[in-house]
Every structure is written in C-alpha cells, then in structure tokens.
Amino acid sequence: MSAYHHxxxxxxxxxxxxxxxxxxGIILSPVNRSPExxxxxxxxxxxxxxYDIVLDPQLYFPKSERGSLRxxxxxxxxxxxxxxxxxxxxxxxxxxxxxxxxxxxISTIVSPVVQPKIWNTDYYSVCSSISQLLLGNLQNxxxxxxxxxxxxxxxxxxxxxxxxxASIVSDTDSDGFYIxxxxxxxxxxxxxxxxxxxxxxxxxxxxxxxxxxxxVGHCSSEMLLFKAAGASACSTGxxxxxxxxxxxxxxxxxxxxxxxxxxxxxxxxAFLREADIIRLLSNNFQDLVSxxxxxxxxxxxxxxxxxxxxxxxxxALSWRQYLSWFxxxxxxLSTSDSIPTVQKWLKEAEENWWVLDDNDLLFDEQRNDxxxxxxxxxxxxxxxxxxxxxxxx
Amino acid sequence: MFHRSSDVPLFVDFGLVRDLxxxxxxxxxxxLGPCTPFFAAPEQLNNDKAxxxxxxxxxxxxxxxxxxxxxxxxxxxxxxxxxxxxxAVANKQNxxxxxxxxAKSANLECLLKMIEPWPVRRYSDPQYLLExxxxxx
Numbered sequence: 361m362s363a364y365h366h367x368x369x370x371x372x373x374x375x376x377x378x379x380x381x382x383x384x385g386i387i388l389s390p391v392n393r394s395p396e397x398x399x400x401x402x403x404x405x406x407x408x409x410x411y412d413i414v415l416d417p418q419l420y421f422p423k424s425e426r427g428s429l430r431x432x433x434x435x436x437x438x439x440x441x442x443x444x445x446x447x448x449x450x451x452x453x454x455x456x457x458x459x460x461x462x463x464x465x466i467s468t469i470v471s472p473v474v475q476p477k478i479w480n481t482d483y484y485s486v487c488s489s490i491s492q493l494l495l496g497n498l499q500n501x502x503x504x505x506x507x508x509x510x511x512x513x514x515x516x517x518x519x520x521x522x523x524x525x526a527s528i529v530s531d532t533d534s535d536g537f538y539i540x541x542x543x544x545x546x547x548x549x550x551x552x553x554x555x556x557x558x559x560x561x562x563x564x565x566x567x568x569x570x571x572x573x574x575x576v577g578h579c580s581s582e583m584l585l586f587k588a589a590g591a592s593a594c595s596t597g598x599x600x601x602x603x604x605x606x607x608x609x610x611x612x613x614x615x616x617x618x619x620x621x622x623x624x625x626x627x628x629x630a631f632l633r634e635a636d637i638i639r640l641l642s643n644n645f646q647d648l649v650s651x652x653x654x655x656x657x658x659x660x661x662x663x664x665x666x667x668x669x670x671x672x673x674x675x676a677l678s679w680r681q682y683l684s685w686f687x688x689x690x691x692x693l694s695t696s697d698s699i700p701t702v703q704k705w706l707k708e709a710e711e712n713w714w715v716l717d718d719n720d721l722l723f724d725e726q727r728n729d730x731x732x733x734x735x736x737x738x739x740x741x742x743x744x745x746x747x748x749x750x751x752x753x
Numbered sequence: 754m755f756h757r758s759s760d761v762p763l764f765v766d767f768g769l770v771r772d773l774x775x776x777x778x779x780x781x782x783x784x785l786g787p788c789t790p791f792f793a794a795p796e797q798l799n800n801d802k803a804x805x806x807x808x809x810x811x812x813x814x815x816x817x818x819x820x821x822x823x824x825x826x827x828x829x830x831x832x833x834x835x836x837x838x839x840x841a842v843a844n845k846q847n848x849x850x851x852x853x854x855x856a857k858s859a860n861l862e863c864l865l866k867m868i869e870p871w872p873v874r875r876y877s878d879p880q881y882l883l884e885x886x887x888x889x890x
Contacts, residue, residue, distance in 0.1 A: 481803035520845075524804065527796075527872040531806045570877035 363690040364414070364575060364595035365683075366602045368392055368609070372401050374598060376408040377680060379657035382687030385412040387577065387595050388466070391427040391610060395460075402465050414468040414506075416538075416577075417457055420475045421610045429610075434460050444474050445482065450490050458497035468504040469494065470538040475607075479512045484528040491532045504535040506575060509567075510605075513543045513551075516559025526566040536573035536592070539564065540605045547600035548631070551582050552732040557739035561589035565747055568592070578605040581629055583686065587693035588702040588740060596686050598679035621678035623662060624685045626654040628716075628730060629709040631682070634674070636723040638666070643721055648712055653692065656684040699744055706737045790839045791826065792816045795870050798843035808872040811882065815867025815875075819852060822859060827852040827868055845870035860889050 364385030365375065369392045374380060386405055390398060405411050418429060422439050429435050434457035436442065442449055453472065461469045471491035476483045491507035498505055509529045516522045529537070541560055543551070551557055564586055568574045573592035576583070580603035583594040596603050599619070622631040627648040632640075640649050650659045658681035665674050693701060713730030716722075723729070786805070788797035794812035796804035819827035829838035830849035847853075848868055856864045863885040869875050876882040 481801070485803040523871045523873065524801075527808075528803050530873045530877060531804075531808065533878075566873050570873065571881065572877070 362593060362694070363687040364412070364577075364593055366578060366595045366597035368597050368599050368602045371598055371602075372404065374680070374683065375405055375411070377683075379684045380680065380687055382691045383683075384410070385414060385575075385593060385595065387414045387416055389416065389418065390432055391418050391429050394428050394431050395433070399464060406465055412468055413466045414470060414538075414575075415461055415464065415466045416470050416508075417472040418610070419453075419472040420510075421607060422474060427610070432460065445486055447486070447489055447493070450486075451493060454490060454493045454497060458494065461498070461503055462501055466503060468506060468535075469498070470506045470508045471534070473508045473510055475510055475542065479515050481524060481528060484509075484525055488529055488532050491534050495532065495534055506536040506538040506573075507532050507534040508538045508540065509563075510540045510542055511560075511563060513541050513553075513556040513560060516563055517553075517555040519559075519562070522559050522563055523566065526563055530567060530570050534572070536575060537567045539567070539574060539576045540578060541576075542605055545604070547580070547604035547606055549727070550580070550630075550732040552735050554735040554738040554742070557582070557585055557735060558742050561585055561739060561743045562746070564589040564591050565743070578603060579686075580604060581624070581631075582736070584629070584689065584693070584702045584705065585736060585740060585743075587690065588698045589743060590698075593694075594686075594690060596683065598683065619675060621673070621675040622682065623659070623678060624654055624682040625649065625651070626685060626705070627651040627709060627712050629705065629733060630728060630730060632728070633724055634666075636725070636728070639721065639723070643719070645716070645721065648716075653688040654681070654685045656681065656688065658684050699740070699748065703737070703740060703744075706733055706740065709733055710737065791835065792820075793839075793842065794872075795842050795845050796872065798839065804872055806872065807879070808875045808877075811867050811875050811879075812869075812872075815864050818861075819848075819856070819864050819868065822861065822864070823852060823855050825852075827856075827864070842870070863889060 362384040363382050364387055365371075365383045366387045367389040375383075375386060388398060388402070393401070402413055405413060417434060419439070422444070434453060436453050457472060471487070471494050473487050473490065487509065488507065491505065495505045507529060509525075511525060515525070543556070545551060564574055564576065568590040574590070576586045576591045576594045579586060579594040579596050583596065586594055601609050620633060622633060623637050624630075625632050625648070637649060640646070650663065658677055662674055662677045662681055665672065665677060710730060710733040713733065784800060786797045786800040786802065790798060792813045794809045795801070796809055816827055826835070826838040827848040828841040828846070829835065830851060833841070847870070848865065853865060856862055863882070866885075867875055867882070876885070
C-alpha cells in the first residue's frame with residue numbers, strides 16, 4: 361500500500377507537495393480545525409488527488425481541552441461525566457458521528473475509542489462493540505469502517521495478553537484495523553524495548569492474518585518494523601507529536617513552535633541535528649550522509665540551503681525530508697520481501713554507528729547513539745523465528 | 754443428531770439469543786462457562802466471556818468434524834484421558850500431533866485452523882471457512 365499523512369496544526373500544504381507522492385492517504389484531525397475548515401480542506405484534497413481520506417473522531421480523552429472538538433456535532437455534551445462503558449450511550453454518539461461522516465466526502469472512518477484508565481478485556485469488548493455499531497450505521501454507504509485499537513505497549517509484552525487483545529478486537533466485521541500504540545516514551549526518542557517492539561509487531565501480524573488491512577497510526581522511524589510485521593500502511597506527520605500518540609496534542613494549544621529541525625538519515629536510521637550533519641560532512645563521513653532513501657529531493661534542498669543560506673532556518677525543509685524518506689520506505693517495503701530488507705538496513709545502520717564510535721565521532725544529542733538498533737534487530741529476529749519458521753496453520 | 758432411525762442428519766437451532774446492549778446472564782466469576790466441555794473452546798472452558806463469539810462455535814464445529822474424521826478428540830493424544838484432552842484445550846495447548854498428521858493427510862488442514870486455541874487465529878469470516886472447505890472437498 362502507501363503512506364498516510366497524519367494531519368496536525370497547519371499541515372494541509374504538505375498534501376500534494378513535491379517528492380511526497382507516495383502519500384495516498386490522509387488522516388484528518390478535527391482537534392486542529394473547525395468543522396467548516398475540515399470540510400473545505402477535504403474538498404481541496406479531493407481536487408489534488410485520489411486520496412483515501414480518513415476521519416478520526418478523536419474522542420480519546422474525556423477530560424482535556426480538545427481544541428476544536430467541542431464544535432463538532434458528534435461531540436457528546438456529557439462527555440466528561442458519562443459512563444463510557446454504556447453501549448446505549450455510545451449508540452447515540454455513533455449515530456451523530458455517522459451523520460457527520462456521511463456529510464463529508466471521506467472514504468474511511470475509524471471507530472471512536474477512549475483511552476482507558478485500565479486496559480482490560482471489558483474495555484476491548486466495548487471498543488469492538490462500538491466499531492460494530494458504526495459499521496451497522498454505515499453498511500449502506502461507501503465509507504469503509506476501520507476498528508480503532510489503542511494498545512498500551514507494555515501490555516503487549518505478555519504474549520497471552522496480546523493474543524487476548526487481538527482475539528477480542530478482531531471479533532468485528534470491520535473493513536480493517538487502525539492501531540494506535542500508547543507509550544510513555546517521549547515522541548523524539550526511539551522505542552528501545554525489544555519485548556515491547558516484538559509485542560507491537562505480533563499484534564500487527566495477528567490482525568493482518570485475519571485478511572483485513574492494518575493501518576498503524578502515529579509512526580516514526582520504527583515503522584520499518586511495523587512494515588516487516590505486515591502492516592498494510594503506516595501514517596506519520598510533520599511534528600514529533602504526530603509521529604507518536606500523545607495526550608499533549610489534546611491539552612495544549614496546537615501550535616508548531618519551539619521545534620528543532622532534524623534530518624533523517626537512512627545510513628544510521630536516526631534523526632540528526634544540523635551540527636551533527638556538519639560534523640559528519642567535515643569528518644570525512646560524507647558517505648553516511650544523504651544515503652539511499654534519505655537521498656531525496658528535500659535532502660538536496662537542505663544541503664544546498666546549508667551552502668547558500670547557512671544562517672536561515674530549515675525546519676520546513678526538515679519535515680519534508682523526513683516525510684519523503686518515510687513515504688519511500690513505505691513503498692519499498694510494500695513491494696519487496698520486507699523482513700530481509702529491514703534486517704539488512706538495521707544491520708548496516710548499527711555497523712555505521714560502530715564506525716562512528718570507533719572514530720570518536722560523538723553527536724551533540726547525547727542519547728542519539730544508535731543503541732536502540734540492537735533491540736530493533738532482536739525484536740525482528742524473534743518475530744522472524746516465530747512467524748516465518750512456524751507459522752500458524 | 755439424526756432424524757428418528759434414518760440417516761438424515763438433523764441440525765437444531767435452540768434459538769437462544771441475547772441483546773448485546775443488555776447485561777449478560779452468565780456471571781463472570783464462574784470458573785467455567787456454560788458448555789459441553791468435550792466440545793468446548795478454551796474461552797468457554799475458562800469463561801473468558803470477552804473472547805466468546807461466532808468463532809467459538811467454529812471451534813466446536815471443528816472439534817466435531819475432527820472427531821468424525823479420526824474417532825477421537827483432536828486434542829487427545831495417545832494415552833491421554835478425556836479430562837486431559839479438555840484440560841489441554843483449556844490451557845490453549847496445540848492439538849495432538851496425531852490429529853495434525855491425519856488432518857494433513859486428508860487434505861483438511863482447514864480443521865487445524867478452526868481449532869486454533871486463540872480466536873484471532875481461526876477463520877475471521879464464515880465465508881473464508883466455506884471457501885477453504887470447498888477448495889478441499
């Protein structure tokens with residue numbers, strides 16, 4: 361399949377942008393804009409291309425500021441106080457959501473879910489029932505319904521728990537699954553727990569085996585592993601808080617300020633700050649800069665920008681350079697045997713970090729040392745052993 | 754079940770239905786859910802109510818078909834008692850090696866999928882189950 365673009369604050373201009381052609385899906389973000397603005401943007405996107413436009417109702421947090429969410433007709437007035445386990449209550453909310461979805465020119469909707477305080481089987485049963493309610497309401501429309509599955513990554517370290525979750529959430533007739541992994545790891549940092557990564561990959565694989573598409577939301581560079589696990593598509597966005605599911609998006613004013621520009625480098629599978637790119641270039645490590653899929657239109661723009669206007673900010677270019685890498689990886693891993701390809705990339709990247717370490721080349725960002733790649737490789741080896749050498753009947 | 758003394762099989766639908774929006778009649782604290790243990794799925798034997806659905810019936814049907822094919826419970830390895838076979842299902846172990854071999858030799862691997870311990874690994878849609886059977890029979 362292809363990459364999905366996660367909308368956030370002021371992100372519409374990235375749709376149809378140069379060298380981002382691999383993005384054929386768009387996940388709308390009601391929290392960042394009014395219903396009228398959302399509708400207008402959908403029309404603009406439809407004029408730009410044939411996108412799978414996905415509505416995420418974003419009813420994740422009952423008690424938060426929620427940006428523009430209160431303006432939406434499906435937003436429940438009693439959201440802060442109601443019993444979320446009550447299916448009759450959800451029936452009404454889902455009805456309002458259905459009416460709103462039908463009024464938009466969208467192609468897919470993901471079912472509404474709330475992030476729970478406790479992740480138990482009852483919670484997942486309710487989520488599954490909500491998805492079924494939505495599906496029932498939309499059965500005569502052309503809109504696809506994907507079941508949203510929020511999964512706490514620490515829960516997935518227990519294989520029985522992961523299988524239990526997969527068994528419950530797959531008990532729907534939905535057209536696909538939309539997975540959101542919830543973690544305490546800050547958006548800028550890479551996942552680095554092998555068992556958590558293996559659990560995430562296993563959940564993707566088990567759901568994919570039900571013969572329905574699996575879209576993984578809010579991904580960053582770890583999407584390599586999700587693709588190796590069989591994810592149909594992964595979504596990402598220009599801000600770090602779109603590349604990882606965060607509560608802060610629903611609490612703080614959704615502005616894009618205070619960010620550092622990062623370059624995404626394929627040879628190290630890492631985000632690099634400007635000083636570190638220059639450090640590589642000035643220490644005879646040019647062959648580790650702008651390699652393979654990070655050698656794209658936007659990386660060339662950035663390098664030329666460093667030469668011509670070194671003092672000028674390049675944040676907007678950095679978003680595009682990463683997004684271009686992500687889109688190209690998504691396509692490459694959808695059309696090739698993804699596990700050996702990802703294994704090769706991870707091995708090469710880890711070896712490149714060793715070379716840098718052997719040469720005492722240390723980056724400004726202390727924790728940017730490539731150490732997460734060891735757990736990524738371990739998770740992939742374990743996954744390969746489990747799912748390709750003794751696949752289920 | 755057969756119709757009187759004839760060889761016409763009879764399927765009975767007891768017509769038990771429940772409004773899923775209402776609370777359940779089966780108490781969650783029961784260690785064992787209502788079932789015929791010998792033909793029950795792990796989720797029934799463990800009263801894992803959240804896992805019970807149409808795929809639970811698929812498991813039961815798979816066990817019945819497997820029993821008809823081999824004359825023994827698919828989870829009952831040689832030297833195992835009936836209770837041990839039921840326990841093997843409840844513990845979500847794999848079916849017996851003997852049954853796996855017989856199902857494969859009869860080109861009925863689809864039975865193995867029907868009796869997977871975790872519902873997510875069984876057929877996700879009755880249509881897929883039918884298609885797979887039609888391909889093989």
